[in-house]
Amino acid sequence: MSVKIWAFSESPSVANEVASAASAIAAAAGGGFAVVGLDDSGPFLAGDDKLVVRADTPLSASPESAANALAAVAKEANPDVILVGSTRDGKEIASRVAVKLGRPCASEVFGLALGSGMLQGKRNVFAGKLIAEVSMPLPCVVAVKVGTNPALPASGAKATEKVVGVVASKTKLVERREKQKGTVDLRGAKLIVSAGRGIKKKEDLVLVSDLAASLGGAVGCSRPLSADMGWLPEEHHIGLTGVTVHPDLYLAVGISGQLQHVAGVKDSKVIAAINTDKSAPIFEASDYGVVGDLYAVLPAMLKEIRARHH
Amino acid sequence: MKIAVCVKHAVDETELKVDSGGNPQLKGAPTKMSTFDKNAVEEALRLKAAHQGEVVVVTVGTPEAKKTMKEALAMGADRGVLVSADPMAMDTRRTSELLAAALKKGGPYDMILCSEGSSDMYTGLVPPMLGELLGLPYVGYAKKIEVSGQSAKVERALEDSVEVVEGLMPLVVSVVSEINEPRYPTLIQIMQAGKKPMEDLTPEGLLPGAGPPVSLVKGMKAQAMARKRVVFEGPPEETAKKLVDSLAAEGVLPR
Numbered sequence: 001m002s003v004k005i006w007a008f009s010e011s012p013s014v015a016n017e018v019a020s021a022a023s024a025i026a027a028a029a030g031g032g033f034a035v036v037g038l039d040d041s042g043p044f045l046a047g048d049d050k051l052v053v054r055a056d057t058p059l060s061a062s063p064e065s066a067a068n069a070l071a072a073v074a075k076e077a078n079p080d081v082i083l084v085g086s087t088r089d090g091k092e093i094a095s096r097v098a099v100k101l102g103r104p105c106a107s108e109v110f111g112l113a114l115g116s117g118m119l120q121g122k123r124n125v126f127a128g129k130l131i132a133e134v135s136m137p138l139p140c141v142v143a144v145k146v147g148t149n150p151a152l153p154a155s156g157a158k159a160t161e162k163v164v165g166v167v168a169s170k171t172k173l174v175e176r177r178e179k180q181k182g183t184v185d186l187r188g189a190k191l192i193v194s195a196g197r198g199i200k201k202k203e204d205l206v207l208v209s210d211l212a213a214s215l216g217g218a219v220g221c222s223r224p225l226s227a228d229m230g231w232l233p234e235e236h237h238i239g240l241t242g243v244t245v246h247p248d249l250y251l252a253v254g255i256s257g258q259l260q261h262v263a264g265v266k267d268s269k270v271i272a273a274i275n276t277d278k279s280a281p282i283f284e285a286s287d288y289g290v291v292g293d294l295y296a297v298l299p300a301m302l303k304e305i306r307a308r309h310h
Numbered sequence: 311m312k313i314a315v316c317v318k319h320a321v322d323e324t325e326l327k328v329d330s331g332g333n334p335q336l337k338g339a340p341t342k343m344s345t346f347d348k349n350a351v352e353e354a355l356r357l358k359a360a361h362q363g364e365v366v367v368v369t370v371g372t373p374e375a376k377k378t379m380k381e382a383l384a385m386g387a388d389r390g391v392l393v394s395a396d397p398m399a400m401d402t403r404r405t406s407e408l409l410a411a412a413l414k415k416g417g418p419y420d421m422i423l424c425s426e427g428s429s430d431m432y433t434g435l436v437p438p439m440l441g442e443l444l445g446l447p448y449v450g451y452a453k454k455i456e457v458s459g460q461s462a463k464v465e466r467a468l469e470d471s472v473e474v475v476e477g478l479m480p481l482v483v484s485v486v487s488e489i490n491e492p493r494y495p496t497l498i499q500i501m502q503a504g505k506k507p508m509e510d511l512t513p514e515g516l517l518p519g520a521g522p523p524v525s526l527v528k529g530m531k532a533q534a535m536a537r538k539r540v541v542f543e544g545p546p547e548e549t550a551k552k553l554v555d556s557l558a559a560e561g562v563l564p565r
Contacts, residue, residue, distance in 0.1 A: 095438035272553060
């Protein structure tokens with residue numbers, strides 16, 4: 001059978017990640033894929049077959065209008081599989097398109113493959129303790145987990161444009177505040193030093209940021225430090241409801257290792273931890289651990305690292 | 311304000327046991343109200359405190375889900391609606407259709423609150439599906455909700471930005487856990503919760519002729535956590551050196 005797959009995201013960089021999942025399925029099953037974007041995203045998209053959807057007003061202004069536009073073009077072209085990047089807005093877009101087209105839908109899916117007429121994939125469930133196998137009949141809508149596929153490079157191919165008369169969103173965007181770029185990019189970081197409740201006061205975070213700086217790494221934290229204490233902005237929060245990371249080294253400092261936190265780091269190449277409590281669950285999830293007081297261990301590590309650079 | 315809160319009764323992921331073959335022991339496992347649903351209940355109670363009205367808890371669940379319902383009632387919700395069906399045996403679409411039908415039946419509600427996702431399956435698909443199925447405005451990932459008159463102003467926490475969105479009620483909103491700190495019910499509230507009204511609805515009554523539900527989940531296995539689990543103990547200077555040596559040997563430290 002020849003399958004027709006669409007890769008979509010409201011974010012062009014995520015769309016190109018989704019495109020590599022689409023490309024792999026299409027190559028294995030015999031079929032083609034198109035990368036679908038909104039508004040002016042054409043030049044940023046990958047693939048030979050690009051489709052850009054536009055309307056009188058920017059479709060990227062709300063996930064609802066994006067979904068209305070995507071559903072409108074999908075109704076005509078009827079792709080077998082619609083892959084959507086599983087961002088926060090992407091999950092809304094996927095849900096809405098699935099309901100509008102009457103298709104089954106799954107989110108945060110990785111490891112996609114087509115077999116016996118079904119699209120198979122995996123999801124992390126129970127805060128990452130279990131992996132669920134999901135199987136979707138075609139046609140379907142699947143939100144693909146961000147960071148699980150390498151992004152295809154943007155191509156020079158010219159995008160086909162499709163103008164739709166889209167029903168406007170029922171909500172109004174009043175303001176969008178972009179988070180400061182460059183201050184923290186945990187998703188792409190190769191090395192992360194992360195702070196948890198073992199840090200006794202905000203000023204002591206300097207121990208963690210100094211070590212991160214000496215290693216050229218980024219600073220992350222567990223949920224309590226951003227959500228409860230407000231010591232670091234939310235974009236530093238690593239875990240199930242925060243950012244998912246996959247660095248070469250993840251060093252957890254004073255983090256007990258609740259399931260929700262570990263769910264966000266388990267794809268790291270090496271995990272190390274420092275904790276006073278020998279029975280802390282973080283040691284179960286780590287390659288290397290130090291049982292000890294971070295207030296003594298971190299300065300000793302810093303000294304050791306500096307000594308090596310001389 | 312008439313507010314509905316959708317909650318889920320879930321197996322407690324922290325207590326879930328896995329056998330030597332990697333199979334989860336879901337039957338008889340300890341259960342709880344899905345973690346982030348407490349934030350949705352809390353937000354409903356705060357809105358009620360500020361604007362008066364009623365808070366109704368709605369769930370799709372097995373009879374055991376009454377435990378979660380009672381917890382929400384103990385926190386301060388006024389009454390409960392239980393749709394008797396197992397959400398683990400159906401896809402998110404069917405769960406959403408059942409919730410939507412129950413909400414239509416008991417409505418109209420000014421606001422329908424959900425959490426961003428459940429602590430067991432964490433799909434995040436049900437809240438936007440509710441908005442779509444009910445034809446209501448929907449705002450996802452709220453970290454702040456302000457209601458004035460018939461309109462609501464919501465701050466959305468996204469990956470790279472914060473958005474401020476306005477919508478007219480009735481409105482469907484999903485909340486993130488940062489929005490508030492859920493309260494603990496008092497002993498008296500827990501005892502009184504059992505006396506609050508609970509309505510039982512059936513899938514057959516809500517969606518006549520809908521056919522048997524379909525689950526997309528074919529199986530669940532323990533996540534392989536192949537970590538080395540080398541632990542160093544001793545004086546900080548020694549353990550720090552051992553850790554740095556090990557990490558350098560792994561090639562994960564900058565040279």
